[in-house]
Amino acid sequence: MTNTNIQLTSTISEDNKLTLALQDIDMPQPNADDVVIRIEAAPLNPSDLGVLFSAADLSTAVQSGTEKSPVVTADVPAQFMPSLKTRVGKATPVGNEGAGTVVAAGSSPAAQALMGKMVAVIGGGSYRQYHCANIQSCLVLKEGTTAKQGASSFVNPLTALTMVETMRAEGHKAIIHAAAASNLGQMLNRICIADGVDLINIVRKPEQETLLRDMGAKYIVNSSSESFLDDLTAAIIETGATIAFDPIGGGQLTSDILNCMEVAAAKNMKEHSIYGSDTFKQVYIYGALNRGPITINRNFGFAWGVNGFLLFNALGKLGSETIVAMRKRVADEITTTFASHYTHEVSLSEALKLQSIAAYSKQATGEKYLITPQS
């Protein structure tokens, strides 16, 4: 354990500027139930980009600082500043999760038991070299699991598992997933195959169709195809899917999904109703890949819901037993069902180079960055 501890921070200042920089911080001192983890790998998830860039206009990003300690500044459009006032002047640590070796532990037996273990951790500030966390926020990985394999043990795996549990808890029998070729989508596909749940994967590109087909996906529809609505409706009729998860939000996809669900439901209606079918149709929007307006063209009656979906809120509705079982499954299957694929690995300083930012800020499906704070 060295004496340096570098972390990546994002700061918004009163003059409408965002500053990303590396910061030297003290080596953490664990409380009784804490451990100190040497973070060896941490993924760049879409939710991390929200903290990192906030509302800044990245087209104004400028590089300064040194090669070893780069600084990036960018303008924050004035209209967003009022909603950011609780962030102004605070160097906000970034990184929702990561993995590494426990190098120090608090006095409690439970904390001591983790010494030397490879763990994954959830909680803000994983883009640093040494991270202190309560043992409840840690997941002990199986012997032989690498930090890179375990880096994404929480956000994507628990989100995918929570989607399936939400489907069950709310009485649906099959799932529609948009942007389905993502790391999360691939996990969801593997879970659904393992659990025998029908999953309709919506993708945009032929190569994404191929990717998922090769992974055993049965229902894949391409939203760029002219026959998209017919294809989606046919898949809904076959599977009975009445719940969808969409990370996009903006645009017409939510509306299209609800309308296709209604066309499928109407096939079984013997009598016309001005209220539409009584089949309840649900879309959960769990991201904002498109921040534009969600446009909903109602032609699907009154039995429908469109809701925001946030992992921690959704987990809160499930029982703690379910959550314990989920975490165990993730640890057991982290190299199979919950395997993540990274296209780039960058150090903390490389993460703050403009060309890296230009690449990972696009959030292209299939492109995923891993930060390695020890390199």
Place this chain on the structure above:
Amino acid sequence: MTNTNIQLTSTISEDNKLTLALQDIDMPQPNADDVVIRIEAAPLNPSDLGVLFSAADLSTAVQSGTEKSPVVTADVPAQFMPSLKTRVGKATPVGNEGAGTVVAAGSSPAAQALMGKMVAVIGGGSYRQYHCANIQSCLVLKEGTTAKQGASSFVNPLTALTMVETMRAEGHKAIIHAAAASNLGQMLNRICIADGVDLINIVRKPEQETLLRDMGAKYIVNSSSESFLDDLTAAIIETGATIAFDPIGGGQLTSDILNCMEVAAAKNMKEHSIYGSDTFKQVYIYGALNRGPITINRNFGFAWGVNGFLLFNALGKLGSETIVAMRKRVADEITTTFASHYTHEVSLSEALKLQSIAAYSKQATGEKYLITPQS
């Protein structure tokens, strides 16, 4: 009891035509638990217009038939015909509710007990002179209640009561209501005053503000005002309203309501979150006064829901005890809390005159038609 029984029907034919006409039908024969009601008054609710006109283009409406038995035909745009196929060729009776005197009863003691009573009735086909219904669909009105007073005992009263019950069941503490000067809105205002529930009334016109103010409403905001969003936000901060009911749907109002709720919730946040507040914000859309797209500009995080709201589905979520209590309250307070106001009374044949249709199809707030099938 005469031997004629006239009913109003709506028929869609294969040649894309809607036909509204009066039809002579047999006098109904009640089963053991049925009663025959001489319908003396039946309201024209927005939901009735949906059955009456379906997807027809009323600008093409043409009058024929006779003075006593008018016929109206109109074109149904071809694109709507597939969704109407279960209606084609069937003369559909119209009218969801009404009131009148029980003139015949089935053999059961419960049915016999209603003989001669003034009752309100729910269930399709109230735009006829004699209507047969199961006693479960009837509400016995208090001695001295007129048919006109009791005609709207179900749709509006139960919808307004169900809104308040839904607020309670889902843990909200105040309500926002759009198009709040309607008959339904006036009832909701009276219920909320009686029950001590804060209600924010959204209206569009100064005279609607005055109307509600004179009825004791405390929170009234005008969506035509330049300060609408600020006014709505201020009222939300004061009341803590996190649930809204909107009969309009199309346009930006749903989005505006959610954004104002979030601004109010953010006042209490000490730390910025990219996910927005964790205050759950709900809008129920219970009508389609604007059939255009619902445009949702998300600036309100992930703790939100937008749902269709249909009386019968919502009632289904409440217990039967609650429903029994609601019905009793309606009967007890039909001339006070649940009083309806009609601007026009028309006979069955007058309801099929083009000038009547032109007026009531506008669904102008404050304009309400009552059909009197015996006149």
